[in-house]
Amino acid sequence: MNQNHSAEIKRLQEAKNKAMKELRDANEKLEKKLKDADSQMVDSMKRIKDLSAELQDFKEASKLLIDLVDPVVVEATEERSLLSRLQEATQKLSTYVLSTVKSYVSTALGLVKAWHVDTDLAPLSSELPLDCSDEQFGQLMKDVQPVAKKIVDTVEQQG
The missing domain is CATH 1.20.5 (Single alpha-helices involved in coiled-coils or other helix-helix interfaces)
Known part of the structure; x- marks a missing residue:
């Protein structure tokens, strides 16, 4: 045991x-x-x-x-709230950009009229003239960029 x-x-x-x-x-x-x-x-x-x-x-x-x-x-x-304002920002930004573009275009056209009082600006509100191709217009845009930059710089300094 x-x-x-x-x-x-x-x-x-x-x-x-x-x-x-x-x-x-x-x-x-x-x-x-x-x-x-x-x-x-x-x-x-x-x-x-x-x-x-x-x-x-x-x-x-x-x-x-x-x-x-x-x-x-x-x-x-x-x-x-910041979130609700941010959600509305795209619409507000579009409005802001359009307002700014209008201001700059008005300034540029105002300068044209200041130098050439008798210039009729009405045709500018329609499409390109028939004798101006998209390529020609692209070249014109390149040609005027230095002047456009000076105009924008002037407007920014005034603002």
Whole structure:
């Protein structure tokens, strides 16, 4: 019977040792997973911080653009969010660009009239003359670019 107890005790100790080893292995795996999770969390927090800074940069750049095309009126009764103003920005930008183009074209035509008072500008509002090809017009556009640049520079200085 002693021998049976010894064999049983040995079998139980082996089972205990095996269970303890499995428990240690499982514990090591769990610790490694936790360590990896901690590392991933730190990396994710750094990424969130970087993205937050980038988002802030986008927000500031967006605000500058939006304030250019849609200035905030001090007496405005309702304050619109930056997002709603940004969503409307494409339409406002189109309006802003058209207004600017009209101003520059008016300035250029005004200069033509200042130098040549009797010039009839009405034909300019229609298409190209039949005897002027697209290639010829392209060359004319290249030829007048230095003068156009001077006009724009003058208008910018006056503004």
